[in-house]
Amino acid sequence: MGSTGQNAWKLADHPKLPKGKTVAMVVLDGWGEAKPDEYNCIHTAPEKWRLIKAHGTAVGLPSEDDMGNSEVGHNALGAGRIFAQGAKLVDLALASGKIYDGDGFKYIKECFDNGTLHLIGLLSDGGVHSRLDQLQLLLKGAVDNGAKRIRVHILTDGRDVLDGSSIGFVETLEKDLSNLREKGFDAQIASGGGRMYVTMDRYENDWDVVKRGWDAQVLGEAPYKFRNAVEAVKKLREEPKANDQYLPPFVIVDESGNPVGPIKDGDAVVTFNFRADRMVMLAKALEYEDFDKFDRVRVPKVHYAGMLQYDGELKLPGHYLVSPPEIDRTSGEYLVHNGVRTFACSETVKFGHVTFFWNGNRSGYFNQELEEYVEIPSDVGITFNVQPKMKAKEIAEKARDAILSGKFDQVRVNLPNGDMVGHTGDIEATIVACKVADDAVKMIIDAIEQVGGIFVITADHGNAEDMVKRDKSGKPLLDKNGNLQILTSHTLQPVPIAIGGPGLAPGARFRNDVPHRWTCQCSCNCDESSWI
Numbered sequence: 021m022g023s024t025g026q027n028a029w030k031l032a033d034h035p036k037l038p039k040g041k042t043v044a045m046v047v048l049d050g051w052g053e054a055k056p057d058e059y060n061c062i063h064t065a066p067e068k069w070r071l072i073k074a075h076g077t078a079v080g081l082p083s084e085d086d087m088g089n090s091e092v093g094h095n096a097l098g099a100g101r102i103f104a105q106g107a108k109l110v111d112l113a114l115a116s117g118k119i120y121d122g123d124g125f126k127y128i129k130e131c132f133d134n135g136t137l138h139l140i141g142l143l144s145d146g147g148v149h150s151r152l153d154q155l156q157l158l159l160k161g162a163v164d165n166g167a168k169r170i171r172v173h174i175l176t177d178g179r180d181v182l183d184g185s186s187i188g189f190v191e192t193l194e195k196d197l198s199n200l201r202e203k204g205f206d207a208q209i210a211s212g213g214g215r216m217y218v219t220m221d222r223y224e225n226d227w228d229v230v231k232r233g234w235d236a237q238v239l240g241e242a243p244y245k246f247r248n249a250v251e252a253v254k255k256l257r258e259e260p261k262a263n264d265q266y267l268p269p270f271v272i273v274d275e276s277g278n279p280v281g282p283i284k285d286g287d288a289v290v291t292f293n294f295r296a297d298r299m300v301m302l303a304k305a306l307e308y309e310d311f312d313k314f315d316r317v318r319v320p321k322v323h324y325a326g327m328l329q330y331d332g333e334l335k336l337p338g339h340y341l342v343s344p345p346e347i348d349r350t351s352g353e354y355l356v357h358n359g360v361r362t363f364a365c366s367e368t369v370k371f372g373h374v375t376f377f378w379n380g381n382r383s384g385y386f387n388q389e390l391e392e393y394v395e396i397p398s399d400v401g402i403t404f405n406v407q408p409k410m411k412a413k414e415i416a417e418k419a420r421d422a423i424l425s426g427k428f429d430q431v432r433v434n435l436p437n438g439d440m441v442g443h444t445g446d447i448e449a450t451i452v453a454c455k456v457a458d459d460a461v462k463m464i465i466d467a468i469e470q471v472g473g474i475f476v477i478t479a480d481h482g483n484a485e486d487m488v489k490r491d492k493s494g495k496p497l498l499d500k501n502g503n504l505q506i507l508t509s510h511t512l513q514p515v516p517i518a519i520g521g522p523g524l525a526p527g528a529r530f531r532n533d534v535p536h537r538w539t540c541q542c543s544c545n546c547d548e549s550s551w552i
């Protein structure tokens with residue numbers, strides 16, 4: 021990448037990589053590398069590739085215990101640089117107390133005297149979209165700064181953490197809120213639902229998900245009513261036997277059966293997820309005057325702030341507690357400045373990964389004459405273990421056609437299968453998902469062969485390569501009933517990266533003089549003169 025300053029967009033010729041060759045850039049979502057046992061759905065992959073880290077500080081996350089995720093993975097791939105990510109920035113702002121001096125907090129504070137503060141977000145310690153400890157600090161900071169009435173609208177996880185763990189998270193939150201009540205604050209959980217069924221849709225795949233949340237959070241209406249949230253989660257897991265990700269929406273009601281926390285005029289609302297993709301739709305519903313995605317019935321006049329600003333291009337939401345990472349000078353922007361033509365494609369559930377995240381959490385094109393973004397509609401209303409093939413073939417066909425058309429220099433896709441099916445925890449289906457992704461890669465490599473191009477195949481983080489929770493020695497763990505503890509989350513594993521194709525200069529290899537976190541972990545016999 022060039023330096024900053026005037027004319028800095030001009031890209032120099034690469035000393036080893038020939039110019040004018042079509043490059044296919046493939047991101048295998050949720051595709052890591054781990055010991056090949058029967059819980060590793062990927063180990064049948066045809067070859068071993070170079071490994072790179074895709075979690076922790078290597079991708080801008082606070083600690084080495086943080087698994088990778090799509091946002092940070094694609095941000096890093098698209099920008100070619102590592103930024104302190106939302107999770108870290110929120111940690112710093114909370115630790116220093118600066119969050120309470122910012123414009124965003126001042127804005128919501130204006131409602132504290134006469135209104136309720138509503139906190140909406142994912143309740144877990146997964147660290148991908150949000151973190152419980154950050155919510156706890158925010159609750160404390162809010163009451164210290166004058167909030168008197170607080171309602172928390174929870175979204176249960178089971179995707180970044182073990183299924184069933186939501187009961188413990190709700191118990192912890194209930195305890196905190198009851199401590200606040202003892203101190204004279206009016207603080208309660210008001211509504212809830214599973215993240216994949218309530219509120220946290222993304223890329224406008226299914227607005228019904230956001231509507232279910234709106235009805236519960238804003239209107240105080242839901243098919244299930246409970247007196248407390250621990251009971252709600254326990255009961256709904258038994259009947260209708262929903263898992264944490266898919267709990268139906270519920271509201272908490274008082275002794276007369278009235279919802280305890282609908283959002284009203286004069287209230288303040290904070291969405292406490294730091295990650296963008298699954299909060300943008302709710303932010304639009306809360307913020308846009310013209311809105312036709314569903315009937316909001318009642319649009320309360322509130323002061324709304326996001327934990328972060330989720331979309332830098334749409335400036336959404338307008339108010340936020342912490343400034344997002346400034347992911348600038350991304351590869352996509354460089355490419356258009358240099359007349360390089362790009363084609364980007366995935367299906368809806370990952371479409372924003374190769375566009376929005378890739379471009380530094382910025383929606384839209386840099387230059388529509390040089391870029392074409394194609395979204396293949398995802399299946400709606402199913403869990404992907406039912407349809408593990410997803411749209412991998414369709415994505416690969418679009419990539420193939422784009423490569424063969426000769427109209428593009430870079431063709432970049434995300435193949436979602438390993439990740440989206442891996443999150444369901446269904447091992448059989450995840451094996452199918454990996455095979456399908458493998459076939460899609462083959463189709464793309466074949467097209468690259470035909471045009472004499474170059475391919476780069478990698479992943480944003482691990483998921484499907486390990487589907488079971490393990491003890492320290494690596495042994496799969498059983499729960500108290502003797503059942504395997506299935507891992508629905510991402511992993512801390514490294515991911516493969518492969519580069520090849522007839523367009524690559526003969527003997528070109530990965531360089532190994534870059535900082536350790538980006539070097540391979542295998543013992544390759546690198547020949548310095550052919551590093552790329």
Ligand SMILES: O=C(O)[C@@H](CO)OP(=O)(O)O
Pocket residue numbers: 049050088089090091148149179180298439
């Ligand atoms: O589905 C999601 O939101 C996350 C997991 O929380 O997965 P990914 O980072 O792969 O998009």
Ligand SMILES: [Mn+2]
Pocket residue numbers: 049050089090091093439480481
């Ligand atoms: Mn991902």
Ligand SMILES: [Mn+2]
Pocket residue numbers: 050090439440443483510
């Ligand atoms: Mn994922």
